[in-house]
Amino acid sequence: MPELSTRDHSVTFTSTLIYPTMPLSLKEVSEHNTDKSCWVVIKNKVYDVTEFLPEHPGGAKIILKYAGRDATSAYEPIHPPDALEKNLPPEKHLGDLDVSSANELAAARQDRKKTEDELRMEREQANKPPLSRILNLQEMEEVARKVISSKAWAYYSSASDDEITNIENARAFTRFFFHPRVMRPVGNCDPSTTILGFKSTIPVFVSGAALAKLGHPRGEANITEGCGRTSTIQMVSSNASLSYAEIASARVSPSQPLFFQLYKHKDRALAEKRIREVESLGYNAIFLTVDAIVAGNREKDVRAGWTEEDVEAVAAEQQGKGRKGELPRKKTDMEELEFEVDTEGTAGALVANDDRNMTWNETIPWLRSVTKLPVVVKGVQCVDDAVLAAEAGVDGILLSNHGGRQLEYALPSLEVLYQIRKQRPDIFSKLEVYIDGGIRRGTDVIKALCLGATAVGLGRPFLYAQSAYGAAGVVKTIRILEREIVTAMRLIGARTVKDLVPDMVERVDWQPLAKL
Template sequence: MKLLTLDDLEKKASQRIEKSVFDFWQSGAGDLSTLKENRNAFSRYKIIGRTMVDVSRLDTSPKNELFGKKFRAPIGVAPSSHHTLASPRGELATAGACENTKVPIGLSSYSNYSGAEVKDAAPNSAVFFQLYVFKNRKVSEQLVRRAEQAGYKAILLTSDTPYLGQRYADARNNFRLPRNVRLGNFEDLDDGKGNKIKIPHPVEQKKGDSQTASNVIDPSLNWAETIPWLKSITNMQIWAKGIICGEDAQLAIDAGIDGIWVSNHGGRQLDETLPTIEALQDVVDAVKGRVPVHLDGGVRTGADIFKALAIGADFVWVGRPALWGLACNGQKGVEKMLEILIKDLSITMGLAGTPSVADISRKSIVRFGPRYSKL
């Protein structure tokens, strides 16, 4: 089977991975409405083909630098957990693919390899460390300090997970992580009093478990308190991931956020919420260029990336496709996935008459079909 598209990678990965693990990757919250809409909503935007434009030289590099670097394309691998379920080298392979392809990667708190190990594998590409804030702030503080010491550029605060979404596939499969799975970032952490701690993955948290009660994700996070606290413990930039409306974008900027990441957690949290491509314009218009705006959710083609850039995203990220690539062929599989996207973006740019990413604008697309409106 020739692997020409990300759908091809998905199909091949599904044949290689145990069903409960594949369901863990693929499933979303509730009736999967948001999961499906993340993908389907891109089809409501169409690209205007332009002719007789000199596109003999195509420049896919982002219009703006990211942390002082000019990456190859405005494409990155978003944080996702437990890459060793796809391939033994896990996040090391994913990060190595990003380094070789010259695109960035964000590392999950729940990676199987530590932030330092991944940074060593991808010194130029590993830039974001995704953070969950736990009730025991000493735990989160240790994670932040380790990320800064390892050389990460920004904390990517996950703001949309005060509680875990209803993920029925995991419940039906009674999904549990294999006992030999490492949690690289949580090794040798303590509770601030010298006592070693146990951090459960959110899918395995149990109510009433006294051993882990203070080491679960904190539902009390808020702009007024959380962002100043993070800024007090690190010199890294603080970005907010999980923003899907202009109101929250404004609050984030007021709180001192350095960047905004439009995301609905891949449809795994609040079901029946906005698909990210539909939320993007509201966020971009509220931000008014004051901070960078990035996006993930349902991105599968170069055309999807083009549409997000046209609306105003500075960078576009993929999550599940990296796992599919890993499952298909380890690091080379992730490199294949990224090359498919970059090639597809390049061809789309050429046929749309946009020689560079800077030439892509809202004039490059049209929208049709129903549009959401505030009541």
């Protein structure tokens, strides 16, 4: 089930409505399997989600698939553990399963036949190369692709429509070439910088990315630990699969900075409550995401849900719930035409309650009124909006098309950065400018800094790293980038990041030679 809504779920109860206080049996739970009375089991606890069905971001259908039965395997990988506590009234927490039922579920999990996808993952985990042999981020991604579930890979790697924007994000860096300076002292090369005043070993931060627990049981905590060990900065997504408190507690030291990627809820009171929570946990900046008010058309992610349904159908047949020996009846084409298909995928549910009416004139002043933390706008995609952001007085902008996951044919972030450099270079003196999308090499980082970026963000590479090797994979990724950045700085003739200037890079459109 995708993320529970954080809307107010206050309910009026009649005096005759009494919830059981004794342990519940699976038989009792199974009797509540309709939209009129829907109970689910999560980690051996029973919840009444009937009145939540119409407000569930992913729609009622997703929950009803598990009505009257155990939903732990679907719920746990993509929900922080405090989601139910935050979003269901105490009256809807019905109690624990009885011992017999809990043992029955444990036995069923133990006896369950593993899927082909799970068997594949086990084989690949056993055969993955030692971390010491990973030389670059592409190799890290390839290991992750093999060891994570098909569903996780579909969600992490998917992009909108034909994925052209995602591809072009990386290709954009191939259009920029260096003008290296030689005979400069670069023996003591220092790639460190500050981001919003916070020190970072390299001009790289983890850009917000959701649902890290899909790839590894420790999820975002792996990234937190890896950043803490390397003195780099993590941006935490509103849609993290761990609670904000769990992520904060994973910091290597109390002073380790954390940024928060805010998906603003349409209910300002709930949005403010979320901000207050991260402030109390010591988060250090708010990155307001403005380019994901609806989910992009991520077809790979959508198809992953269909695959999961097919696996469940096979499992039901194995358990004797299907009609053995008979082929399933196929729908007619007309029936298929009328069948309601979920085209939102995992991402659609995550943004279902986000504010679609944000404006420069209202949202930024409101945000300033509720927090003293630095404010960065994440998702700026053109020069005009960069100007409006500066006029609104924010502390920074993150040029981003959401990794190509939102609007197809949005310009690559590097091209937007280049346009700002050419058309409005004054912007760089008014706020800090960052970019993300398509960055996979140290030379990519250097090109962005030459054009005026303070730092760059990487999202998917850190999801892949923690999925493949846990916190050690995150540390390895940062060390790879540091080595590549330092090498590029020395070869371009820059001892510090301040020495990286626009004259050191040129945009070149190679044209094929005309045939004579």
